[in-house]
Amino acid sequence: MTEYSLAVIPGDGIGVDVTDAAMTVLEAAASRFGFSLAPTRFPWSCAHYHETGAMMPEDGIETLRGFDAIFLGAVGWPDTVPDAVSLHGLLLPIRKHFDQYANVRPHRLLQGIEGPLRTDGFDILCIRENTEGEYAGAGGRVHQGTANEVATETSVFTRMGVERILRFAFGQARARRGHLTSVTKSNAQQYSMVFWDEITRALAAEYPDVTVAQIHIDAMAAKMVMAPETLDVVVASNLFGDILTDLGAAIQGGLGFAASANINPDRTAPSMFEPVHGSAPDIAGQGIASPIAAIWSGAMMLDHLGEAEAAAAVLSAIETATGRGIGVRPGSHSTAEITDTVLEALKG
Amino acid sequence: MTEYSLAVIPGDGIGVDVTDAAMTVLEAAASRFGFSLAPTRFPWSCAHYHETGAMMPEDGIETLRGFDAIFLGAVGWPDTVPDAVSLHGLLLPIRKHFDQYANVRPHRLLQGIEGPLRTDGFDILCIRENTEGEYAGAGGRVHQGTANEVATETSVFTRMGVERILRFAFGQARARRGHLTSVTKSNAQQYSMVFWDEITRALAAEYPDVTVAQIHIDAMAAKMVMAPETLDVVVASNLFGDILTDLGAAIQGGLGFAASANINPDRTAPSMFEPVHGSAPDIAGQGIASPIAAIWSGAMMLDHLGEAEAAAAVLSAIETATGRGIGVRPGSHSTAEITDTVLEALKG
Ligand SMILES: CC(C)[C@H](C(=O)O)[C@@H](O)C(=O)O
Ligand SMILES: CC(C)[C@H](C(=O)O)[C@@H](O)C(=O)O
Numbered sequence: 001m002t003e004y005s006l007a008v009i010p011g012d013g014i015g016v017d018v019t020d021a022a023m024t025v026l027e028a029a030a031s032r033f034g035f036s037l038a039p040t041r042f043p044w045s046c047a048h049y050h051e052t053g054a055m056m057p058e059d060g061i062e063t064l065r066g067f068d069a070i071f072l073g074a075v076g077w078p079d080t081v082p083d084a085v086s087l088h089g090l091l092l093p094i095r096k097h098f099d100q101y102a103n104v105r106p107h108r109l110l111q112g113i114e115g116p117l118r119t120d121g122f123d124i125l126c127i128r129e130n131t132e133g134e135y136a137g138a139g140g141r142v143h144q145g146t147a148n149e150v151a152t153e154t155s156v157f158t159r160m161g162v163e164r165i166l167r168f169a170f171g172q173a174r175a176r177r178g179h180l181t182s183v184t185k186s187n188a189q190q191y192s193m194v195f196w197d198e199i200t201r202a203l204a205a206e207y208p209d210v211t212v213a214q215i216h217i218d219a220m221a222a223k224m225v226m227a228p229e230t231l232d233v234v235v236a237s238n239l240f241g242d243i244l245t246d247l248g249a250a251i252q253g254g255l256g257f258a259a260s261a262n263i264n265p266d267r268t269a270p271s272m273f274e275p276v277h278g279s280a281p282d283i284a285g286q287g288i289a290s291p292i293a294a295i296w297s298g299a300m301m302l303d304h305l306g307e308a309e310a311a312a313a314v315l316s317a318i319e320t321a322t323g324r325g326i327g328v329r330p331g332s333h334s335t336a337e338i339t340d341t342v343l344e345a346l347k348g
Numbered sequence: 349m350t351e352y353s354l355a356v357i358p359g360d361g362i363g364v365d366v367t368d369a370a371m372t373v374l375e376a377a378a379s380r381f382g383f384s385l386a387p388t389r390f391p392w393s394c395a396h397y398h399e400t401g402a403m404m405p406e407d408g409i410e411t412l413r414g415f416d417a418i419f420l421g422a423v424g425w426p427d428t429v430p431d432a433v434s435l436h437g438l439l440l441p442i443r444k445h446f447d448q449y450a451n452v453r454p455h456r457l458l459q460g461i462e463g464p465l466r467t468d469g470f471d472i473l474c475i476r477e478n479t480e481g482e483y484a485g486a487g488g489r490v491h492q493g494t495a496n497e498v499a500t501e502t503s504v505f506t507r508m509g510v511e512r513i514l515r516f517a518f519g520q521a522r523a524r525r526g527h528l529t530s531v532t533k534s535n536a537q538q539y540s541m542v543f544w545d546e547i548t549r550a551l552a553a554e555y556p557d558v559t560v561a562q563i564h565i566d567a568m569a570a571k572m573v574m575a576p577e578t579l580d581v582v583v584a585s586n587l588f589g590d591i592l593t594d595l596g597a598a599i600q601g602g603l604g605f606a607a608s609a610n611i612n613p614d615r616t617a618p619s620m621f622e623p624v625h626g627s628a629p630d631i632a633g634q635g636i637a638s639p640i641a642a643i644w645s646g647a648m649m650l651d652h653l654g655e656a657e658a659a660a661a662v663l664s665a666i667e668t669a670t671g672r673g674i675g676v677r678p679g680s681h682s683t684a685e686i687t688d689t690v691l692e693a694l695k696g
Binding site for chain 2: 076083084087088092116117118119134135137138139140141146147148149150151152153154155156157158159160185186187188189190191192193194195217218219221222223224225226238239242243244245246247249250251254255
């Protein structure tokens with residue numbers, strides 16, 4: 001029987017609630033589809049930071065490297081650890097060190113979900129660059145604390161980085177409806193975004209079966225709301241992808257429904273799967289967080305591991321639950337109620 | 349009789365159509381309310397670029413400096429002049445040189461407009477920093493054309509720049525419902541956005557009557573769609589404000605309804621008023637562009653010039669038109685039909 005080793009990092013707040021819930025569903029899928037999961041749990045989190053002074057141990061990245069995949073809940077507890085510390089100490093280094101350069105996020109309405117838009121027929125796959133760009137971490141502050149203080153933050157785009165994410169996105173578009181929308185802001189950012197646009201045009205020639213639209217981030221944000229049904233695969237930089245995928249989450253009914261995969265397409269290191277939502281300290285530990293985004297992220301993990309059938313069954317079990325009205329609104333059902341309904345549906 | 353000198357720059361595409369329409373409405377308001385407008389028309393545009401090699405003459409900025417206000421249509425004709433050229437040659441330098449540091453954009457549904465959201469009770473004022481930040485224009489490309497090429501784009505935030513826009517926003521919040529939402533991305537951008545957050549917290553103490561929420565741009569994009577009715581005044585950097593105001597335009601029914609003012613609050617140079625929409629080459633010159641955003645921007649100009657009553661009358665005339673179903677959907681009525689209805693309503 002194939003066994004997959006999983007590094008499980010529940011993290012903070014509701015990250016713990018939803019990871020536990022999702023793991024029971026993934027275990028059930030494993031036993032139904034004849035493979036097994038070998039999870040190792042890592043307590044890396046803001047609590048861990050308080051105990052040890054670090055979000056993860058010095059050799060954290062090396063420890064994770066040997067696993068088949070990483071399953072993460074949510075990281076951050078802003079009242080006690082600044083986000084800039086908690087995220088740069090755990091989530092962001094994992095994405096970068098393991099070359100998880102493709103952050104993949106599906107946006108569509110699950111069965112039974114009524115979104116905030118009047119329209120509902122959309123099915124978007126957002127591909128977000130996940131290792132460089134506006135998240136490069138380059139910058140500084142000069143004359144700190146004085147009236148003349150200046151802060152800079154430098155986006156860094158490499159040809160390697162832009163090409164590989166665009167190629168990945170072209171590939172996804174080819175496997176779907178053949179349409180790719182590349183999002184930049186080249187009318188205001190003359191270096192980075194013009195560079196991205198040039199590479200997009202150059203690569204487009206290699207994918208004649210894919211139609212490409214180039215659009216500015218501002219117009220794109222409007223389009224996600226006005227005409228989401230016209231979109232297929234969307235590709236964007238780290239920051240723009242971050243913004244568009246929260247917007248995607250919103251139009252699909254909220255962050256409670258937004259799944260994500262941080263993929264290393266070359267499989268030179270493990271990929272990481274996590275719901276888009278944060279740790280939500282205000283509702284942590286109350287058993288009311290929706291596990292749907294985490295379970296869906298888990299399904300994406302099974303798919304990545306090669307268990308496509310199990311992945312599809314999990315997603316279909318989620319939709320059986322939401323189709324029956326279970327977990328369709330924040331707080332409508334408890335974490336346990338939703339999980340149990342999905343487990344029941346997964347029995348087939 | 350008070351006379352206001354206006355620099356009128358119709359620009360490109362539908363910029364011309366909507367500027368002409370809006371000017372007739374503003375002239376009508378002037379004669380009804382007992383002041384006069386002295387417009388000077390400047391043909392600066394992409395066509396001008398083709399003739400002269402520049403979007404505006406070398407002394408363009410100096411020429412504009414003497415006017416009471418600038419009224420602009422739209423700039424850009426991407427098929428013939430790269431946006432990066434047309435915008436950095438006209439629109440963006442005006443904003444910067446005249447210290448129009450507050451880009452003010454109201455987002456609410458006009459009478460009779462059905463937006464894309466199921467919800468409709470929102471009234472948001474977005475204040476966007478307009479002179480620095482992500483639009484600083486600092487950056488470069490290294491190893492150009494090679495596999496190792498790197499492009500950088502540096503955001504530059506000064507304490508002066510951040511403080512003045514925040515003070516302006518606090519003031520607006522005080523004059524409205526007393527709530528300010530400051531939008532950053534300090535969990536990923538540790539220099540620029542942490543700096544902005546620090547200044548926000550420091551200034552908050554000076555405005556005890558204003559409640560302040562700090563939120564990340566991704567969560568904010570979702571909130572604009574999920575819960576826009578919880579927002580009052582929103583303040584953001586140049587780029588984030590750009591994105592949020594297109595999103596604001598979307599939820600208010602589309603770019604055809606989005607007005608904007610580029611304000612120099614210290615009145616050391618003219619302010620500029622322009623619809624948020626672009627030049628829309630595809631429908632230019634057909635007489636079908638909606639002039640509503642331009643007329644509303646014109647009303648903001650009258651208000652800025654001290655003609656509050658005339659401004660209110662123009663806005664109310666717009667809503668009389670939309671309330672009757674005129675101009676409520678793109679293409680539902682011609683530019684002339686909408687303008688005539690507004691003119692008729694303005695007669696009172
Ligand atoms: C927590 C934060 C740093 C992160 C990001 O911006 O990448 C999150 O918003 C996400 O989208 O995964
Ligand atoms: C045309 C473009 C440079 C401009 C901007 O991004 O500022 C526009 O989108 C706007 O919002 O006024």
